[in-house]
Amino acid sequence: MVLTLYKLDGSPPARAVMMTIEALGIPDVEFIDVNLLTAEHMTEEFLKINPQHTIPMLKDDDFIIWDSHAINAYLVNKYGENDALYPTDFKKRAQIDQRLHFDSGILFPALRGTLEPVVFGDEKSFRPESLNKIRAAYDFTEKFLTSPYLLGDDVTLADICCVATISSMNLLVPIDDNTYPNVSAWIQRCASKEFYKKANEPGLEQLTQLIKTKCE
Ligand SMILES: N[C@@H](CCC(=O)N[C@@H](CS)C(=O)NCC(=O)O)C(=O)O
Structure with missing residues (x-):
């Protein structure tokens, strides 16, 4: 198989x-x-x-x-050897699902809408109104982060999906420690994990280079 x-x-x-x-x-x-x-x-x-x-x-x-x-x-x-990343407890799962839909419905559309005119069109800079949607997405995330990870003390699928998008947004609107202390500390926590180093960092570098080429 x-x-x-x-x-x-x-x-x-x-x-x-x-x-x-x-x-x-x-x-x-x-x-x-x-x-x-x-x-x-x-x-x-x-x-x-x-x-x-x-x-x-x-x-x-x-x-x-x-x-x-x-x-x-x-x-x-x-x-999965266990359900740690996506607990079967129906209330915990509902909360994770909410964050996954937040990624699908708010975070990723804000990022895609910002990137598309530059990466797939011929614009050389990001539209201010699109960058504001990224800031609004940070505002929500800052408020959601009342624990080390999005839903408690441990990583779940909510963190993995949201950090893939938010670490990419960070290339376009750098996350300021003072304005978004919770988001900033959360990204660093996620970035210390092996799975992030192996599977997120190379792609962030690829995206950085692509953006650079397109904005020249
Ligand atoms: N909600 C989808 C979004 C997938 C998506 O839009 N992927 C982009 C690349 S980042 C894509 O395939 N774009 C090509 C297209 O939509 O034609 C997911 O989470 O997988």
């Missing part, structure tokens, strides 16, 4: 899945790069599998699933 992840290191949701794979210690995953800049996600072959043409996408034997949040829940359910 081969687990295949279609991804690009620069993609925040792809990194969220790569971090989950690392955190769970799943061995022998095949990684396939899908270059969005050359529209590899729009080929007939890819569209046949995923009409929504997004990465990350996971193939587990003949089972195919896309959307980082859905993929991550599936990976913990199927491959």
Whole structure:
């Protein structure tokens, strides 16, 4: 049985899945790069599998699933030695689901809306109104962070998904320690984890370089 992840290191949701794979210690995953800049996600072959043409996408034997949040829940359910990353207690799970939807509905759209005109269009700088949406997303996150991690003392899928997006936003609107002390300390806590070092940092570097090239 081969687990295949279609991804690009620069993609925040792809990194969220790569971090989950690392955190769970799943061995022998095949990684396939899908270059969005050359529209590899729009080929007939890819569209046949995923009409929504997004990465990350996971193939587990003949089972195919896309959307980082859905993929991550599936990976913990199927491959987790325990439920620590995505507790089965229904109240805890509901809180994690809320943060996952926060990532899907607020954080990632703010980031994608900021990046798209520069990365896929011909704009050379980020729109001020888009950068304000990132600041508004930080404001919410600052208030949510009443514990070391988003939901208590331990890392859950909520942290993994949100930190993939927020660490990418940090490249566009640097997180100021004084304005966002909780977000800043939380990112540093996440950044000390092996899964972050291995599966998030290389992609952040790739995205940094891409932004630099596009803004020149
Ligand atoms: N909610 C989705 C978002 C996935 C997404 O939009 N990925 C971007 C790359 S970061 C993508 O595939 N863009 C290409 C497209 O939408 O055509 C997830 O969490 O996986």
